[in-house]
Amino acid sequence: MRQFEKPTRTLTARRPAPAAPAATAVAALAAVLLTGCGTQTAGTSGTSARAGAAGAPTASGSTGPCGAPQPAGPAQDGVRITAVGPACAEYEVTNPGAEPSDITVLFARTPDQASGPGNLSRTVTALAPGATEKGRLDLTAPGPGPATAKPGTAPQVKILKVRSVPSAEAPRPDGPCPPSGLRLYADQGDAAMGLRVVGLHLRNCGTTTVALDGYPTLQLLDQGHRPVDGVRLLSGGAEIATGTGADKPPQKIALRPGEGAGATLVWRNTTEAGTPVNVPYVRVRATPGAAPVMVTPELDLGTTGRLGIGAWAREDAAAQAPASRPPAAGG
Template identity: 40%
Template sequence: MTRWVVGVAGAVVVAGAVAGCDVPPAPPAAPGPSVLRPPAPTVAPTAAASPPAAAAAPACPEGGVRLLEGPGDAAMGLRVADVQLVNCGTQPYVLEGYPEIRLLDRKRAPVEVTVVHGADGITGAPTGVEGVPQRIELQPGRAASLAMVWRNLVTDSTVPAAEGWVLDVTPRPGAPRLELELRHSVDLGNTGKLGISPWKAATR
């Protein structure tokens, strides 16, 4: 009897050992949770901000001077206007006497007008066109001025009124001609006369 128990016990042990050989080993522990960090953003190199480019100054005309329209005045049909000539070159520019002036319309066709020195036949009041021609030497950046006077008057309804929108100016004999587009027209009516001053050193 005792031997059977021992035998049984031995069999059980052997069976357990055999059974233990058929049981697969426990799976390895799962790895703990990991945090995935997004890659650091790539910052592209940027060039240093540059200041805005300054507006380019208009080119100086061939003759080394340019024309500018000055202020004007109008009262009771009498018109007075001012034109400036600026030395935009690098050398002194000499003026003496009166410029040669033509008036052109919007299409740059010549306007029929008689240009006179002074205000004779236009007005007896002082207008700035008076004066004796003098020699003026403009250093670079300096300006001279020219006054003009006329009447906006229609004396003959059968004659079309003339209106100039462009000044065609030869500042001195032999110099290249300059054109100045006007903001305010030379509205002659049908008087057909424009008075001009000699060149004067600009006071402003």
């Protein structure tokens, strides 16, 4: 906690002079404008406030800075949009699970303003079981995508996707070094003509050398974090495609502090007869005895039933620069 110096003298409070009517009006207008879309935080386009274990109820029957409250409806994986206005939208994220979780929400809106954004991703970290955090989206910030807005149309915000990862297993590309001494995360990935490639990145941020020999250990998980059966995990990616980096032979690596390694996941999303398999989560262990990290590579395996896993290979620091995932949870 930051310490403050004790005052060296005593100040006597004085009653302020009455404000002039014009000054009062200006101050009131400024207050309205400042609260219209909330206080902006560097690096984000919205605000959030955490409520207690049960969350604070949304006011009803009144119009807030983001418009009238939305009719009460079922939450989507614990997330609910509570109000939408011309410049912002408000939402609530509740952790329905039994352990603290990092929850990432992907929002989408129709681009009804020339400067409006496309998809917006927000992540709430270490949200306690049953707790609720409120947030606000700035719908006026510049964003990707073409501007196809029609003047005078109202914003339409919806929840596209919700991803929840146990905070104890969440990847921290830019965070403090975890107790394991190994920082692991998945990159943004690449896709072309049905071929998918995602990189796993590992960095030794600890103080001891880690021995790598072969492949990372993977467990595929569905939306409810349940194991997914029926998918062949291949050592290497040659059966899927060549030239992806996943078909290099395994090698023994002594990963010293500060050094990094990478592995590649490769698959195809071809769909033929049968039911397509989608795997949002993968629990990864760098070595068989390492602490698990849950990433969200969004494996759309189609009906192929195969996933190629590349062996660990040395990776320089430049290749390990954390890549921001597309608006999804992640990784």
